[in-house]
Each structure stands twice: as C-alpha cells, then as structure tokens.
Amino acid sequence: xxxxxxxxxxxxxxTVAVDDLTLQIPTGQITVLVGPSGCGKTTTLRxxxxxxxxxxxxxxxxxxxxRAQDPARLRRGIGYVIQHAGLFPHRTIVxxxxxxxxxxxxxxxxxxxxxxxxxxxxGLDTKMARRYPYQLSGGxxxxxxxxxxxxxxxxxxxxxxxxxxxxxxxxxxxxxxFIRLQSELRKTIAFVTHDIDEAVKLGHTVAVFKVxxxxxxxxxxxxxxxxxADDFVREFLGGEKGLKRLRFNRDLDRQDEPGVExxxx
Amino acid sequence: xxxxxxxxGEPLIRWDWIGDHTGQLADLTAHHxxxxxxxxxxxxxxxxxxxxxxxxxxxxxxxxxxVANVLYGLxxxxxxxLFIPYFGIGSGGRADFTIIVPxxxxxxxxxxxxxxxxxxxxxxxxxxxxxxxxxxxxxxxxQVELPIAVPVVIAGARxxxxxxxxxxxxxxxxxxxxxxxxxxxxxxxxxxxxxIVSCVLIIAxxxxxxxxxxxxxxxxxxxxxxxxx
Numbered sequence: 313x314x315x316x317x318x319x320x321x322x323x324x325x326x327t328v329a330v331d332d333l334t335l336q337i338p339t340g341q342i343t344v345l346v347g348p349s350g351c352g353k354t355t356t357l358r359x360x361x362x363x364x365x366x367x368x369x370x371x372x373x374x375x376x377x378x379r380a381q382d383p384a385r386l387r388r389g390i391g392y393v394i395q396h397a398g399l400f401p402h403r404t405i406v407x408x409x410x411x412x413x414x415x416x417x418x419x420x421x422x423x424x425x426x427x428x429x430x431x432x433x434x435g436l437d438t439k440m441a442r443r444y445p446y447q448l449s450g451g452x453x454x455x456x457x458x459x460x461x462x463x464x465x466x467x468x469x470x471x472x473x474x475x476x477x478x479x480x481x482x483x484x485x486x487x488x489x490f491i492r493l494q495s496e497l498r499k500t501i502a503f504v505t506h507d508i509d510e511a512v513k514l515g516h517t518v519a520v521f522k523v524x525x526x527x528x529x530x531x532x533x534x535x536x537x538x539x540x541a542d543d544f545v546r547e548f549l550g551g552e553k554g555l556k557r558l559r560f561n562r563d564l565d566r567q568d569e570p571g572v573e574x575x576x577x
Numbered sequence: 578x579x580x581x582x583x584x585x586g587e588p589l590i591r592w593d594w595i596g597d598h599t600g601q602l603a604d605l606t607a608h609h610x611x612x613x614x615x616x617x618x619x620x621x622x623x624x625x626x627x628x629x630x631x632x633x634x635x636x637x638x639x640x641x642x643x644v645a646n647v648l649y650g651l652x653x654x655x656x657x658x659l660f661i662p663y664f665g666i667g668s669g670g671r672a673d674f675t676i677i678v679p680x681x682x683x684x685x686x687x688x689x690x691x692x693x694x695x696x697x698x699x700x701x702x703x704x705x706x707x708x709x710x711x712x713x714x715x716x717x718x719x720q721v722e723l724p725i726a727v728p729v730v731i732a733g734a735r736x737x738x739x740x741x742x743x744x745x746x747x748x749x750x751x752x753x754x755x756x757x758x759x760x761x762x763x764x765x766x767x768x769x770x771x772x773i774v775s776c777v778l779i780i781a782x783x784x785x786x787x788x789x790x791x792x793x794x795x796x797x798x799x800x801x802x803x804x805x806x
Contacts, residue, residue, distance in 0.1 A: 363709055388711035398706030402724045402800045415711050444800040460710075470709075 313339045314360060314468065314500060319369030321355050321525070329355040330525035333369070340498040344515035346505055348548070352525030353504045357470050360502060361390045373468060388412055391461030391469035395477050397453040399445040405431070405456055406441040412464040430459040435489055451482035471503045475510065487513060508549060512537065512558055513565060520545050537562065591770045606778055608668070609755025612676050613742040614786065617734055620684030628692025629718055638693060649686035653679060653747045661751065668753040676748045683744065684737040691733025695726025728801050731794040738790060739783045746779065
C-alpha cells in the first residue's frame with residue numbers, strides 16, 4: 313500500500329501543487345488520479361518515486377518512508393510509464409525492455425529472456441525484438457513502455473497518462489489489455505489521467521483532484537457516479553448529462569466483457 | 578589531353594611530372610592527413626568530457642563557448658607561430674605539433690557546441706524515463722544521453738575535419754603544410770602542375786574523409802531514422 317500523509321508540495325514562487333494530501337493507494341489495485349490540468353495529479357505521482365520531493369508530509373510504501381531510501385534504488389523497484397513512452401531511441405526493443413534488469417546487474421541472457429517473455433505478455437510479436445523504437449507505431453511503443461516498466465517485476469507501477477497520445481481505437485485496445493494484464497499481475501498501480509472515461513473504466517478506485525492540488529473525492533467508480541461529493545466533482549463528470557453517459561458506458565462495459573469484469577473483481 | 582598553355586608554351590599540367598613524383602605525392606598526402614585529422618581525434622577526446630561537464634553544470638557552457646570562439650577568431654598563422662617556441666619549426670616529428678595543437682584548438686570551437694547541442698537534443702521524455710527507471714546522473718549521461726548525441730557530434734566532426742584539411746595548407750608558411758608545400762614549390766618555379774595537383778588532392782581528401790565519417794555514423798547509429806542526421 314502507498315500511503316500519503318498530509319503531503320504538501322509548495323514551489324518557491326508560492327504555488328501550491330498539492331495541498332495537504334492524505335490518500336491510500338491499496339495493494340494490488342489500480343488507483344486512478346484524475347482531474348483538470350494544474351490539479352497536481354502528476355506531481356502527486358512523481359512524489360512517490362521522488363522525481364519531485366514534497367515540501368511537507370510523508371509518503372510510505374508498505375510502511376517504508378520513500379525519503380529514507382536512495383532515489384535510484386527506490387526507482388528501480390517502481391515501474392514507470394509515461395505518455396510518449398520515452399523509449400531509448402538507440403536501444404533495440406528487447407534492450408529497452410531489459411533496462412531495469414541491466415541496471416540491477418542481471419545476467420544479460422536472463423534479462424533478455426525475461427524481456428522476450430514480456431513482449432508476448434503485452435501482445436508484441438517477438439520478431440520485433442531487434443528493431444528500434446522509430447520502426448514501431450505509437451501503440452506498439454506504448455506496449456514496449458509497459459513491458460519495460462514490468463521487466464524487473466516491481467510490485468508498484470506509476471503510470472502517467474500512458475494511453476493519452478494514441479488514437480481512440482488503439483487506446484481502447486491498450487486499456488482492455490491493461491485490464492487483462494492487471495487481473496493476472498495484481499500490481500499496486502497509481503494511474504494518472506485527465507480523461508474521466510478512462511478513470512471510470514480502469515480504476516478500482518478513483519481520486520478526483522481540484523486545481524490547487526486538493527483531493528475532492530476518492531471512491532469506487534460506482535460510488536463516484538452515484539454520489540458526486542460536490543459541485544466541482546459533478547461538473548468534472550460532465551453534469552447530469554455526463555453522468556448519464558458515464559453510467560450508461562459503465563453498464564455497457566460490464567455486458568461487453570463479463571469475463572474480464574469477473575476476473576477483475 | 579591538351580589544356581590551354583600558360584605563357585611560354587608551358588602546359589597547365591605535365592602528366593609526366595605526376596608520374597615521376599608519385600612517391601613524394603603519397604608521402605605529402607599521408608602527412609597532410611595526419612596533420613589534419615589527429616587534431617579532430619584530439620579535439621573529440623577533449624570536447625566530449627568538456628561537453629559533458631557543460632551539460633551537467635550549465636553555467637560552465639557560456640564561458641567555455643566564449644573561449645572556444647575567441648580561439649576560432651584568431652588567425653591560424655598567428656596561432657601556429659605561437660607554438661613554434663614549444664615544438665619547433667619544420668616538418669615531421671615534434672615540429673608537427675606546431676600545426677596539430679592549434680588545429681586541435683580550432684576544432685574545439687565546432688566540436689564543443691556540437692557535443693552540448695547533441696546532449697540537449699535528447700528528448701525530455703527519454704531523459705525523464707531514464708531518471709525514473711533508476712539511472713544516476715553520470716550513468717544516464719554516458720549510457721543514454723551521449724549515445725543519442727552521436728549523430729550531432731559526428732555532424733560537427735565532419736565540419737571540423739573539412740576545415741582542418743584546408744587549414745593545414747596555411748602551415749606551408751612556416752614550412753609544414755602537407756600538400757600545401759606544393760603551392761610554394763609551384764609558385765616559386767612558375768610551374769602550375771604541382772599547384773593543380775595539390776588542390777585536387779586536398780579536395781579529394783576532404784571528400785573522402787567526409788564520406789568516411791558519414792559511413793562511420795551509419796555504423797554507429799543504426800537506430801537513427803533514415804533521412805535525418
């Protein structure tokens with residue numbers, strides 16, 4: 313479990329990015345952080361692996377304060393996926409995926425074998441192993457990004473808008489496969505998005521942030537859609553019309569993939 | 578082949594002179610290449626760590642660039658003369674450094690900015706991903722940022738190599754100019770053949786070394802998108 317306790321991030325110019333945040337990200341579940349731009353969701357995510365340091369408050373993973381650990385070592389134990397994949401252009405796909413195992417000093421052969429297994433796991437043809445990132449489509453690069461984050465089998469994964477830069481059809485297939493993958497792997501995942509549809513679809517719980525880094529509501533998608541905590545949340549969900557649409561889609565999703573839903577719950 | 582005659586019925590090119598001097602031409606070409614390209618090699622050896630330092634501590638870059646530019650602004654002949662007291666005059670051996678050291682300094686004014694630009698060309702998400710995956714600063718610079726900078730560094734090396742090949746000829750004025758020696762020889766005897774031959778050879782050297790660097794880049798960076806450099 314990742315636990316935020318009274319965490320505030322204030323920049324030197326006085327801007328408050330995250331304001332006195334207390335939040336639990338339960339083990340083995342997907343917690344989606346959602347909100348408009350400037351709401352501090354990405355800052356919150358990045359404080360977990362110390363890309364950003366909080367001004368006050370504590371963040372613990374399974375009871376251990378992240379700030380008590382060496383940043384590089386801490387990060388090797390936390391998977392990280394970002395919007396534009398951020399693959400290393402000079403490394404082949406297999407070597408990109410094996411990045412963290414190499415950093416951890418694994419034997420090269422073992423690292424590569426693991427990487428090839430992961431390629432299959434995320435739905436990539438292993439024939440692509442020797443290619444370079446520029447030879448792949450955006451959706452394929454994103455899959456490599458996910459495989460790379462999973463390579464050393466970290467218990468925790470941080471995902472920052474991982475599916476935002478691809479077209480809607482590819483996004484849907486990436487999301488569906490992500491749900492399937494998570495039902496097998498049961499990682500502790502913090503997932504940032506600005507897309508409420510994605511949040512409701514992927515999250516076991518959804519944390520809605522307001523501008524200024526204030527947590528407005530943290531609940532399951534169903535509770536969120538049934539009872540928005542305040543006007544801001546209602547507005548963010550698209551008002552009555554938006555809520556209707558989201559509830560409708562949610563029912564559709566359930567009918568579409570009963571197997572996945574059953575496995576997930 | 579009948580080229581227009583210079584005054585006195587002397588042909589522009591005497592092919593038999595070339596045939597009689599192949600040995601000397603080969604020696605001068607090899608020497609020219611050494612004088613021109615060793616500075617690029619030394620330049621890279623200095624510019625890469627210097628560029629890394631400038632990328633790591635940004636405040637270092639403006640003064641470094643300033644010094645490199647001032648060096649480039651100095652006339653090459655003046656700089657050659659500056660080193661005569663240290664390495665001597667003439668051709669071969671220690672005296673070659675009278676040419677090599679100044680040309681190394683010149684190459685830095687192209688190579689250092691290219692190393693820094695190359696390191697800065699690394700896309701932000703890539704740098705971020707590297708940090709988030711647990712690369713330390715030094716490891717990230719060497720294993721991620723430097724390899725990605727290679728195409729830009731080689732582009733700089735190409736410019737530096739061609740300019741160095743042409744600058745070596747100036748060394749003729751202090752008695753060590755590689756193929757440039759043939760200019761003096763030709764002018765002093767009012768004999769055009771060596772002048773033309775040395776020009777052609779210098780241009781050929783420039784083209785060939787540029788081609789070699791392009792080939793080296795293809796080999797070193799198979800990952801670079803085709804059609805971009």
